[in-house]
Amino acid sequence: MTKKIFVSMMIALMSVSFSFAQSTTTELEYDPTVCWDGNDTSDACYEMMEAFPAPGFENITQDRTTLSTYSFWRVGPDAVNLFDGPGGNVIGQIPPGFNFVNAIDLSVDGWLQRVGGEWLQRSDASFVEASYYTGLLLPEDWQYPFAEILDRTGIYASLQPGEPGSAESGYVTRRYEVVNIFAEEFDSEGNLWYLIAPNSWIRQEFVSKFQPIEKPEGITAERWVAVDLFEQTVTAYEDETPVFTTLISTGLPQWGTNEGIFEIWARLDRDAMSGATGAPEAYALQDVPWTMYFDNDISLHGTYWHDDFGYRRSRGCVNLSISDARWVYDWTAETEPDEDGNILNEVYVFSSQEYEDET
Numbered sequence: 001m002t003k004k005i006f007v008s009m010m011i012a013l014m015s016v017s018f019s020f021a022q023s024t025t026t027e028l029e030y031d032p033t034v035c036w037d038g039n040d041t042s043d044a045c046y047e048m049m050e051a052f053p054a055p056g057f058e059n060i061t062q063d064r065t066t067l068s069t070y071s072f073w074r075v076g077p078d079a080v081n082l083f084d085g086p087g088g089n090v091i092g093q094i095p096p097g098f099n100f101v102n103a104i105d106l107s108v109d110g111w112l113q114r115v116g117g118e119w120l121q122r123s124d125a126s127f128v129e130a131s132y133y134t135g136l137l138l139p140e141d142w143q144y145p146f147a148e149i150l151d152r153t154g155i156y157a158s159l160q161p162g163e164p165g166s167a168e169s170g171y172v173t174r175r176y177e178v179v180n181i182f183a184e185e186f187d188s189e190g191n192l193w194y195l196i197a198p199n200s201w202i203r204q205e206f207v208s209k210f211q212p213i214e215k216p217e218g219i220t221a222e223r224w225v226a227v228d229l230f231e232q233t234v235t236a237y238e239d240e241t242p243v244f245t246t247l248i249s250t251g252l253p254q255w256g257t258n259e260g261i262f263e264i265w266a267r268l269d270r271d272a273m274s275g276a277t278g279a280p281e282a283y284a285l286q287d288v289p290w291t292m293y294f295d296n297d298i299s300l301h302g303t304y305w306h307d308d309f310g311y312r313r314s315r316g317c318v319n320l321s322i323s324d325a326r327w328v329y330d331w332t333a334e335t336e337p338d339e340d341g342n343i344l345n346e347v348y349v350f351s352s353q354e355y356e357d358e359t
Contacts, residue, residue: 032144035182038161040195045182049198055146055178057136060244063302063326066289067132071103072304073112073125080125082118086111091118097282100128100305115286130304133176133321135246138235145211147194148247149177149202150310157200162187171200176247181209208232208310211352212242218261221346223335225300225328227318229257229351232310234300234318236331244327247309249319257316257349262294264332264345271301275315283315290325292332294347301325 030052035045076099082092086108094101101120105113110122151173156165179202183195192204208231215224215237226235229250236244251257271291274284289302300318302325313319320328332345 030144030180032180032182035195036184038183038185038195040183040198046198049180049182052180053197055136055180057138057178059134059136060323060327062132062134063290063323066302066322066326067130070130070287070289070304071106072128072130073101073103073114074128074305075099075101075120075125080120082120083111084119086119088119094120094284095277095282097277097284098305099284100286101125102287128305131307131309131321132323133247133307133309134323135244135321135327136178137244138242140241142212142242145181145209147179147181147196147202147207147209148310149173149175149179149207150247151175151206155206157196157202158193159199159201161185161193161201162189162191163201169197169200171197173202173206179207208247210235210245213352215240216261216348216350219346219348221263221335221344223332224346224348227257227347227349229259229349230353230355232312234320234324234328236328244331246320246324248324249303249306249309249311249313251314251316252312255315257298257314257318258295259349259351260295262347262349264292264294264300264347266293267291267329267332268293269329273301281315289322290320290329292325292329292345295349300328300347 028047028051032048034042034048039045075094077096079096080094081090082094083089084091101114103112104115111119112122112125113119152175154172156167157169157171158164159166159169179196181194181196185193187193193201194204194207195201210233213226222239224237226237227248227250232248232250234246234248235242268291270287270289272286273288276282291299291301293299298316300320302322303319304322306313309321335343335345337343
C-alpha cells in the first residue's frame with residue numbers, strides 16, 4: 001500500500017468517525033433526569049454530561065454606550081469639598097457617606113467636574129470600573145435548571161456530596177461560569193449539593209440556581225419579571241415563557257426587599273439616589289442608569305459600584321449590571337399598551353427557599 005493510498009483511507013475513516021460522533025450528539029437530547037438519582041457513574045449519565053457540559057445559552061449584548069460614556073468615581077467616605085472651578089472657591093460639600101459621582105470633565109490635571117457642574121479634587125475621588133457582566137437569553141424550550149458559579153476563590157469540586165474539594169475532580173470554580181445541573185443530593189448534615197460534571201459536586205451556596213416558575217395568580221401583565229430572593233436571580237417572562245435571566249443583588253437583612261406583586265410605575269434612563277443624610281449609612285449616587293420603580297422608591301436598576309451579583313448588597317433595590325438593566329428597561333418599553341393606552345409591566349418578588357431576613 002502506498003503512502004498516498006494509506007493517507008486517503010485514514011482521512012475517509014476519520015470522516016466516517018466524525019460524522020458518526022456528530023450524528024450521535026445531534027440525536028441525543030438534553031435530559032439530566034438520567035442522573036437525578038445521584039448516580040453519575042451510569043453510561044447514560046456520563047454520555048449526557050459529555051454531550052452537554054454547559055447550557056450554551058447566548059449572552060445579551062453589552063450596553064457599551066453607557067459603559068463607555070459614563071465615568072463613575074467614588075468620593076469620600078469623609079466629607080468632600082465642591083468648587084466653582086479648578087482651584088476656585090468652595091461652594092459646597094458632599095457629606096460623609098457612600099457617595100459616587102459621574103464625571104463629565106477630566107481635562108484638568110488633578111480635578112474632575114461632576115454632573116451638576118461642580119468641581120472636586122481628583123485626590124478626593126477614585127475611579128470605579130462598572131461590571132461588564134451580562135445575563136442570558138433563554139430558548140423557548142428551556143425547562144431544566146442550571147447554575148452560575150458565584151465563588152471567586154477557585155475551589156475544587158468534590159468527588160461526592162459532603163466531601164472536601166479534590167483535584168481529582170478536575171473541576172475548579174470560575175466566577176460567573178454557567179454550568180448544567182445533572183443531579184441534586186443532600187449530605188449527612190443536610191447541605192444541598194449539585195452534580196455539574198463527572199465526579200464534580202458543588203455546594204449550593206457556591207452557585208445560584210436558575211429554574212423556571214409558573215405564572216403566579218395575581219399577575220395580569222403579559223410581561224413580568226420574577227425576582228428570586230433566595231437564589232438572587234431575576235427572570236423575565238412573556239406570559240408563561242421565560243426569555244431572559246441573570247444574577248442580581250437584593251436588599252441586605254436590615255433593608256430587605258419586600259415580597260409581593262408590584263407594578264412598574266416609573267421608568268427613568270438615569271436617576272439620582274440618596275438617603276440617610278447625616279447618618280452612618282448615608283449614601284448619594286449620581287446617574288443610576290436604567291431605573292424602574294416598582295415598590296414605592298424601590299427599583300430595578302443598573303449598578304456601577306459593585307460586581308457582587310448573586311449576593312445581597314443593596315438597601316432594598318434590585319441591583320442589576322448596567323447591561324442587564326438596559327435589556328430589561330428596553331424590553332419593558334416594548335410592552336403593548338392596553339385599550340386605554342396604559343403599559344403594564346409587573347414584578348413578582350418571592351423566595352424559592354427560606355433565607356435569613358433579620359439583622
